[in-house]
Amino acid sequence: MEILLQFLLLILGFVMLMKGAxxxxxxxxxxxxxxxxxxxxxxxxxxxxxxxxxxAAVSLSAALKGSAEITIxxxxxxxxxxxxxxxxxxxxxxxxxxxxxxxxxxxxxxxFITALLAVLGLWDNQVNRAEGGILVILLIIYLVYLLRMARxxxxxxxxxxxxxxxxxxxxxxxxxxxxxxxxxxxxxxxDAATKIATFFKMSPRFxxxxxxxxxxxxxxxxxxxxxxxxxxxxxxxxxxxxxxxxxxxxxxxxxALITPVTYSADFMVDSVAAVGAAALLLLCxxxxxxLTRLGGVLLLMGYVAYFAYLIR
Numbered sequence: 001m002e003i004l005l006q007f008l009l010l011i012l013g014f015v016m017l018m019k020g021a022x023x024x025x026x027x028x029x030x031x032x033x034x035x036x037x038x039x040x041x042x043x044x045x046x047x048x049x050x051x052x053x054x055x056a057a058v059s060l061s062a063a064l065k066g067s068a069e070i071t072i073x074x075x076x077x078x079x080x081x082x083x084x085x086x087x088x089x090x091x092x093x094x095x096x097x098x099x100x101x102x103x104x105x106x107x108x109x110x111x112f113i114t115a116l117l118a119v120l121g122l123w124d125n126q127v128n129r130a131e132g133g134i135l136v137i138l139l140i141i142y143l144v145y146l147l148r149m150a151r152x153x154x155x156x157x158x159x160x161x162x163x164x165x166x167x168x169x170x171x172x173x174x175x176x177x178x179x180x181x182x183x184x185x186x187x188x189x190x191d192a193a194t195k196i197a198t199f200f201k202m203s204p205r206f207x208x209x210x211x212x213x214x215x216x217x218x219x220x221x222x223x224x225x226x227x228x229x230x231x232x233x234x235x236x237x238x239x240x241x242x243x244x245x246x247x248x249x250x251x252x253x254x255x256a257l258i259t260p261v262t263y264s265a266d267f268m269v270d271s272v273a274a275v276g277a278a279a280l281l282l283l284c285x286x287x288x289x290x291l292t293r294l295g296g297v298l299l300l301m302g303y304v305a306y307f308a309y310l311i312r
Contacts, residue, residue, distance in 0.1 A: 003199050006192045013189030020181025021222040024050060027174030029232050034168070040099050041150045043238020044106070044245075047223060050179040052246045057183070060255055071261045072121065075251055076270040079114070079244045081217045083277040084303035086224050087240050091296025094228045096237050098285045101149065106241045107285075110278045113138060113248045118271035121263025132256025139249035182219040189215055237291070244278070273306050 024047070032042040090096060113135075120131040127135075193215055220243050227236040255261055280302055284295035 006195045009188055009192040013185045013192060016181045016185025016188065017218055017222045020178045020185055021226045023174045024178025024182060025223060025227045025230060025232060025235060027171045027178060029235060031171050037150055039232055039234035040238045041146060043235040044242035045146055047235055047239045048242025048246055050182065052243045053183045056251050071252060071255045072263050072267050075247045076267060076274050078217045079247055079274050080277050080306060081214055082220050082240045082244055083281050084299045086217060086221045087281065087291060088296045088299030090224045090228045090236055091291040092293050093225055095293055096228060096233045096291040098237055098289045098291060099234060100289065102237060102241055103285055103289060107278055107282045110241065110244050111275055114271060114274045114278065117248055117252060118268065122268065126263055127252060127256045127261040129257055132253045135249045135253030139253060142245060186215060186218050189218055277302060
């Protein structure tokens with residue numbers, strides 16, 4: 001009966017994720033239209049922060065409980081999954097157009113901060129408070145960049161009037177309820193999947209590097225696929241790019257400010273994989289500024305190679 005209950009909870013978690021993502025994307029896209037804010041900026045900020053909440057919650061909670069060592073694995077595992085699995089699957093469903101700023105600035109920034117995290121961590125096998133402060137400062141610089149981008153968007157286009165019956169309070173409610181369902185659904189799904197995996201005697205290491213990492217990335221997966229299907233490709237791409245940036249700068253940075261975060265030498269391979277995933281994404285979109293179905297297949301093949309390393 002217990003395992004049957006966990007399967008039912010797993011299904012419930014997926015339903016919550018899908019409905020939450022649907023409301024979240026609709027609300028965020030309409031708010032962007034109403035204020036003339038580029039959808040890419042919405043994806044890089046509101047959507048990215050919202051879908052990064054599970055990683056932040058897991059890492060900050062672990063730090064407060066004295067288990068900050070799980071932070072790096074959670075962030076690196078999620079970032080690899082975000083690019084290789086989520087963007088891969090999303091592009092296979094529907095090709096994703098990519099803005100020039102994403103190709104020229106945001107994806108290279110992901111490569112830079114992921115490599116920086118590895119350097120800071122390997123220096124003394126931890127990310128201390130001072131190094132966490134460096135990451136938070138970089139986050140502030142990134143937010144200033146996004147603010148300038150939003151202002152340019154406002155200057156370049158007029159706000160589009162939406163149906164007056166859809167009051168701003170309703171749109172904000174859609175976004176907030178969507179975030180709540182996404183985070184809650186992610187929590188239910190991770191707990192159920194972990195208990196199911198334990199029941200079938202899967203190793204804790206395998207559970208942590210795959211199920212938990214995938215579980216905390218489920219909001220990004222559902223949100224990006226939903227956005228792509230609705231024709232909001234800027235939100236789909238901005239969601240993943242922004243989420244990866246927030247995972248490194250905010251999740252690791254904020255956690256390190258609370259307590260030093262352990263960075264074991266074993267994470268070096270995962271860091272290389274995370275940098276490699278972002279570099280592969282850049283190669284797939286540079287020039288044509290579109291992540292095609294072929295590019296999506298290449299990203300998925302990249303994860304197959306990484307997964308083969310995990311289970312070797």
